[in-house]
Amino acid sequence: MSAGASAALAARARWRWWELALFAALPLSWFLLPGQSLLLNEIAIVALFAISLDLVLGYAGIVSLGHAAFFGFGSYAAALFAKNVMPDPLAGLGVAIGAAALLGAVTSVLILRGSDLTRLMVTLGVASILYELANRLDWLTGGADGLQGVVMGPLVTPFGRLDFDLSGRVAYGYTLVVLAIVLFVARRLVFSPFGVSLQALRDNRLRAASIGLSVPLRLVAVYTIAAAIAGAAGGLLAQTTGFASLDVFDFHRSAEVLLVLVVGGTGYLYGGIFGAIVFKLLHDLVSSWTPQYWNFWLGLFLVVLVLLGRHRFIRPWTWFQRRR
Amino acid sequence: MLTLLFDGIAYGMLLFVLAVGLAVTLGLMNFINLAHGAFAMAGGYITVLLMNRLGVPFLVCLPIAFVGTALLGALLERTLYRPMYTRPHLDQVLFSIGLVFMAITAVDYLVGSMQQNIHLPDWLQGRLPIEAVGIGKYRLFIIVVCAALTLALQWTLSRTRFGSRLRASVDDPRVAGGLGLDVNRIFLVTFAVGSGLAGLGGALGAEILGLDPTFPLKFMIYFLIVVAVGGTTTITGPLVAALVLGIADVAGKYYVPKLGAFIVYSLMIVILMLRPQGLFARAGAR
Numbered sequence: 001m002s003a004g005a006s007a008a009l010a011a012r013a014r015w016r017w018w019e020l021a022l023f024a025a026l027p028l029s030w031f032l033l034p035g036q037s038l039l040l041n042e043i044a045i046v047a048l049f050a051i052s053l054d055l056v057l058g059y060a061g062i063v064s065l066g067h068a069a070f071f072g073f074g075s076y077a078a079a080l081f082a083k084n085v086m087p088d089p090l091a092g093l094g095v096a097i098g099a100a101a102l103l104g105a106v107t108s109v110l111i112l113r114g115s116d117l118t119r120l121m122v123t124l125g126v127a128s129i130l131y132e133l134a135n136r137l138d139w140l141t142g143g144a145d146g147l148q149g150v151v152m153g154p155l156v157t158p159f160g161r162l163d164f165d166l167s168g169r170v171a172y173g174y175t176l177v178v179l180a181i182v183l184f185v186a187r188r189l190v191f192s193p194f195g196v197s198l199q200a201l202r203d204n205r206l207r208a209a210s211i212g213l214s215v216p217l218r219l220v221a222v223y224t225i226a227a228a229i230a231g232a233a234g235g236l237l238a239q240t241t242g243f244a245s246l247d248v249f250d251f252h253r254s255a256e257v258l259l260v261l262v263v264g265g266t267g268y269l270y271g272g273i274f275g276a277i278v279f280k281l282l283h284d285l286v287s288s289w290t291p292q293y294w295n296f297w298l299g300l301f302l303v304v305l306v307l308l309g310r311h312r313f314i315r316p317w318t319w320f321q322r323r324r
Numbered sequence: 325m326l327t328l329l330f331d332g333i334a335y336g337m338l339l340f341v342l343a344v345g346l347a348v349t350l351g352l353m354n355f356i357n358l359a360h361g362a363f364a365m366a367g368g369y370i371t372v373l374l375m376n377r378l379g380v381p382f383l384v385c386l387p388i389a390f391v392g393t394a395l396l397g398a399l400l401e402r403t404l405y406r407p408m409y410t411r412p413h414l415d416q417v418l419f420s421i422g423l424v425f426m427a428i429t430a431v432d433y434l435v436g437s438m439q440q441n442i443h444l445p446d447w448l449q450g451r452l453p454i455e456a457v458g459i460g461k462y463r464l465f466i467i468v469v470c471a472a473l474t475l476a477l478q479w480t481l482s483r484t485r486f487g488s489r490l491r492a493s494v495d496d497p498r499v500a501g502g503l504g505l506d507v508n509r510i511f512l513v514t515f516a517v518g519s520g521l522a523g524l525g526g527a528l529g530a531e532i533l534g535l536d537p538t539f540p541l542k543f544m545i546y547f548l549i550v551v552a553v554g555g556t557t558t559i560t561g562p563l564v565a566a567l568v569l570g571i572a573d574v575a576g577k578y579y580v581p582k583l584g585a586f587i588v589y590s591l592m593i594v595i596l597m598l599r600p601q602g603l604f605a606r607a608g609a610r
């Protein structure tokens with residue numbers, strides 16, 4: 001690589017002040033909002049899941065309607081591991097990540113060919129198959145009742161052994177650490193030459209291929225990495241709630257994470273975090289007002305969001321400007 | 325065995341009528357409309373409510389379901405759908421998922437979440453007394469109606485002026501527009517008819533498929549399979565895909581009920597891997 005190219009990459013990868021602020025805000029939220037740990041934990045898990053989708057959608061440009069497949073797979077893997085093998089959370093998280101990554105590597109072959117519609121169908125199909133499997137293999141997964149009785153062991157940390165408590169303080173701290181590590185790694189990834197080449201093939205696959213980028217290999221790699229992160233999010237959910245149910249494979253989950261990501265903005269890695277915060281707070285607000293019909297407002301929100309234009313939506317100062 | 329085949333064909337024909345509008349939408353404007361099932365649901369609910377609350381006869385309900393859904397489709401096309409055509413696929417997907425969620429909750433709110441039952445007229449109930457093959461009268465009725473619709477569609481597409489305009493617009497909207505065809509108008513009519521057909525399918529299928537507010541989500545993947553596997557350039561493609569899907573689904577649920585919908589999804593993935601553009605895509609067509 002030439003010196004100029006290296007310098008250009010390094011300039012792109014420079015830490016911005018708001019990125020540092022965001023990384024500082026993560027631990028601060030743990031100290032400042034001790035009473036909200038359960039909600040914050042959910043937000044952090046959704047954020048992690050959305051970051052995973054951002055790698056696939058925002059960076060590689062693959063529209064997936066079945067990203068919940070990896071989330072759910074990680075979730076069940078972690079829950080089953082804790083129940084049947086050993087209750088150590090860190091080992092369980094490793095298993096969840098590994099299982100989801102394996103699934104991602106296997107199914108990534110399916111997204112290489114065809115149009116957007118084909119990929120939509122195939123990703124949706126994979127998630128539906130896993131849903132059916134989890135539903136039918138009730139001797140293993142508990143079927144429609146969900147997998148109950150998952151008891152987590154204490155978390156072994158440098159500060160000693162920490163038990164998961166009811167208020168969710170430990171759980172949220174655990175999720176935050178994973179989120180920060182994943183963010184950091186993902187940041188390194190997208191500013192590396194690999195990450196830049198992903199954006200090249202997102203923008204013009206033919207041109208990327210003709211300057212000598214191996215498109216299929218890159219797609220397989222990013223899909224596998226994203227699957228691993230989604231698996232981590234699912235694993236965290238199962239571990240911190242002590243429960244895994246069919247809901248983790250549901251179509252709603254894939255659709256929701258798309259919405260979360262789109263609200264926060266795609267293609268700059270932090271969209272998932274902002275989107276998750278907005279989405280969960282909105283959910284809490286609307287649910288306390290009309291719990292049964294939350295989906296209606298979700299749908300309305302989606303329609304309005306798209307009609308307004310999702311790029312304009314996250315930039316309120318452009319709402320009243322004339323469209324060019 | 326033959327009964328199974330017969331039921332599968334009836335199911336497949338029904339799926340074809342439900343999904344053919346989607347095939348045209350997708351082929352003509354390259355628009356991914358996940359909300360197609362909502363129109364089918366609308367047709368189903370129109371029929372159920374008219375029959376159960378107002379006592380309108382079944383045969384009268386069917387045309388009303390068709391016209392009602394077609395008008396609804398036309399209205400939505402003019403107001404909401406048209407700005408979406410030029411958007412990226414992600415926007416279209418989000419938009420139509422939003423519509424599905426709204427439709428589901430709205431129906432839930434207005435009618436209730438329970439399964440709706442349709443009371444068929446007496447002459448459609450029971451089975452024909454033929455040895456060895458049990459033929460349900462209602463399934464036969466569905467096959468006859470759907471076959472007639474298919475023939476009418478095929479005739480319209482291949483023999484009428486509107487059909488040739490539509491085919492021209494599907495093949496290349498820009499050139500068709502350049503030749504003076506009003507592509508937008510053609511599309512409005514086609515969208516309305518496609519929605520109407522979905523509504524009719526929903527009305528016919530309320531008995532077989534079951535009708536509750538989650539209908540659009542439950543069958544969304546089936547409609548998409550028909551279109552993705554059948555391709556969007558011909559009408560025979562989706563027809564064959566729908567028949568295969570119907571027979572595979574009925575046979576799969578009968579012989580290996582443990583696997584459920586598993587077979588259908590796997591079959592779809594395999595076919596899409598081998599033929600990403602669908603089974604009957606013409607070479608060189610987009």
